[in-house]
Amino acid sequence: MSxxxxxxxxxxxxxxxxxxxxxxxxWGAWMEGLGAKLVDGGAPVGLSKTVSASGTADDGGANPISGYSMVDAANHAEAAKMAEGCPIIEDGGSVEVAEVLSM
Structure with missing residues (x-):
């Protein structure tokens, strides 16, 4: 699992x-449905700032983050499939799915 x-x-x-x-x-029902594959339920986040070489922007950028979670999955395809039922999608949002790499 990754x-x-x-x-x-x-x-x-x-x-x-x-x-x-x-x-x-x-959200509770969706996370419960993930079962043991839900590693960290995460949290919603507040206003973000974007820091770059050109300075700091207070608007969080073009597509600001609204929260995060972490899951276990066999591969990227499985992780993406699991995200399809996320309530934020029904609410007009999106879920970015990225593998956490070991260092």
Missing amino acids: KFIYVYHGGSKPESEAEQQRVMAA
Whole structure:
């Protein structure tokens, strides 16, 4: 097994308490469905800054990160397939899937 990081981009912020509960339930169900392959449930993240040779931008770049998780999978294809059910996709966001390499 290899480790893969899911980097979540986009999605929208729930506008009501009921919507927040629905979103949290969807995330909980999806993560529960990953079972033992979920290594680290991660967390949502706040406003990001992008630091480059030209300076620091406060907008998080063109596609700011909204959270992350880490999973175990046999290969990149399996990790990507597992990400297909992520609730952020239904909410207009995306999941970047990258293998965590051993150093």
